[in-house]
Amino acid sequence: MTAQPSLGAGFARHDHGSCIEDSLATAEAACAQARLQLTPVRRRVLEILLEAHRAMGAYDILERLRDEGLGSQPPVVYRALDFLTANGFAHRIERLNAFIACAGHKAGHAPAFLICRVCNRVAEAEIAPDAGELGRAATRAGFVIERTVREATGLCPACAEGGEA
Amino acid sequence: MTAQPSLGAGFARHDHGSCIEDSLATAEAACAQARLQLTPVRRRVLEILLEAHRAMGAYDILERLRDEGLGSQPPVVYRALDFLTANGFAHRIERLNAFIACAGHKAGHAPAFLICRVCNRVAEAEIAPDAGELGRAATRAGFVIERTVREATGLCPACAEGGEA
DNA sequence: GATGTAATGTTATATAATCACACTTGGAGT
DNA sequence: ACTCCAAGTGTGATTATATAACATTACATC
Ligand SMILES: [Zn+2]
Ligand SMILES: [Zn+2]
Ligand SMILES: [Zn+2]
Ligand SMILES: [Zn+2]
Numbered sequence: 001m002t003a004q005p006s007l008g009a010g011f012a013r014h015d016h017g018s019c020i021e022d023s024l025a026t027a028e029a030a031c032a033q034a035r036l037q038l039t040p041v042r043r044r045v046l047e048i049l050l051e052a053h054r055a056m057g058a059y060d061i062l063e064r065l066r067d068e069g070l071g072s073q074p075p076v077v078y079r080a081l082d083f084l085t086a087n088g089f090a091h092r093i094e095r096l097n098a099f100i101a102c103a104g105h106k107a108g109h110a111p112a113f114l115i116c117r118v119c120n121r122v123a124e125a126e127i128a129p130d131a132g133e134l135g136r137a138a139t140r141a142g143f144v145i146e147r148t149v150r151e152a153t154g155l156c157p158a159c160a161e162g163g164e165a
Numbered sequence: 166m167t168a169q170p171s172l173g174a175g176f177a178r179h180d181h182g183s184c185i186e187d188s189l190a191t192a193e194a195a196c197a198q199a200r201l202q203l204t205p206v207r208r209r210v211l212e213i214l215l216e217a218h219r220a221m222g223a224y225d226i227l228e229r230l231r232d233e234g235l236g237s238q239p240p241v242v243y244r245a246l247d248f249l250t251a252n253g254f255a256h257r258i259e260r261l262n263a264f265i266a267c268a269g270h271k272a273g274h275a276p277a278f279l280i281c282r283v284c285n286r287v288a289e290a291e292i293a294p295d296a297g298e299l300g301r302a303a304t305r306a307g308f309v310i311e312r313t314v315r316e317a318t319g320l321c322p323a324c325a326e327g328g329e330a
Numbered sequence: 331g332a333t334g335t336a337a338t339g340t341t342a343t344a345t346a347a348t349c350a351c352a353c354t355t356g357g358a359g360t
Numbered sequence: 361a362c363t364c365c366a367a368g369t370g371t372g373a374t375t376a377t378a379t380a381a382c383a384t385t386a387c388a389t390c
Contacts, residue, residue: 010306039337058377073340078378094259095314097346097377112299114308125302132297134277134315137290141175142322143279149260149316150299157307204368223346238371243347262346262377337386344379354369360362 010123011156020050027089036087041070045080046089046101055098055122095151116156175288176321185215192254201252206235210245211254220263220287260316275313281321
């Protein structure tokens with residue numbers, strides 16, 4: 001426990017069952033609030049991401065949907081993922097061509113990710129969007145930033161301690 | 166002229182012919198120094214990237230190679246790109262699944278990119294690797310960063326001034 | 331009940347990347 | 361010179377990721 005506030009669950013152990021329930025409840029509330037439709041497919045995709053609790057490829061998710069009779073073609077899962085990412089319930093990890101449920105949904109936040117190259121777990125960190133040298137460099141150059149991808153690859157605490165290589 | 170130091174050529178105009186020559190000469194020198202083979206295919210791919218002066222997909226590059234009889238199958242270009250990126254002569258833009266010649270090769274540097282979503286031009290910015298909140302968050306979490314992807318999407322000065330939408 | 335909109339179903343295709351194996355080449359060592 | 365080895369290349373096939381295009385359904389509204 002005692003997770004770092006800015007990292008959400010991060011790489012620490014946590015009560016997984018309740019984290020799924022909480023996230024789903026939050027998503028439902030947010031959808032009701034914003035008049036968004038959390039349809040069966042969308043909801044199930046979010047659940048799958050929450051259960052996995054790691055980054056999943058679109059086709060991995062699709063396989064699950066197919067087994068459950070919820071859809072069998074790529075557009076089904078990509079549409080659901082579009083909805084979830086557009087509304088902040090999930091994020092795309094560019095480095096992995098994969099998707100992960102948002103940890104600690106805060107409307108319009110600018111997440112960064114720590115990706116372990118050994119165990120493939122991903123931690124989400126909340127960081128101010130324009131902070132840092134990149135924002136300053138952009139300002140100097142007259143560039144207007146709309147979205148920023150920040151993904152660090154490396155070793156999580158567990159994997160760093162075990163066999164490094 | 167008067168380019169921002171930390172942005173290399175950035176979005177500013179510059180003498181394109183000499184920037185190609187200089188970069189190639191630098192790459193050749195670096196390869197000789199490090200006993201790396203800048204073979205015809207590798208050299209030509211780097212030239213193509215330098216001439217284009219923007220991010221190119223692997224298959225766009227391959228098409229050029231094919232026209233010139235230098236290779237016709239995907240592995241040819243991916244091998245060359247592996248070499249170029251592994252040795253810092255080119256960079257992969259994760260957001261675009263594309264590649265770009267390095268602007269201002271400094272051994273083992275940690276670049277960030279500003280990507281214009283309208284004109285698709287890309288500027289490379291040099292930023293200290295562990296700088297900023299992400300580095301601190303990683304340290305707090307006990308995460309060992311090996312590589313970082315930092316890519317901002319938005320509008321370059323020219324496109325921001327013209328029709329915003 | 332007609333109409334419009336959002337969501338879904340389905341087929342095909344586009345785009346990106348890798349695998350697997352044969353072949354060539356240019357030294358290192360004998 | 362001969363053998364061996366490692367790096368690089370050629371090539372066909374395959375896998376992985378993502379979108380285009382169009383038909384259909386579900387539901388709200390008028
Ligand atoms: Zn998030
Ligand atoms: Zn790990
Ligand atoms: Zn560079
Ligand atoms: Zn632009």
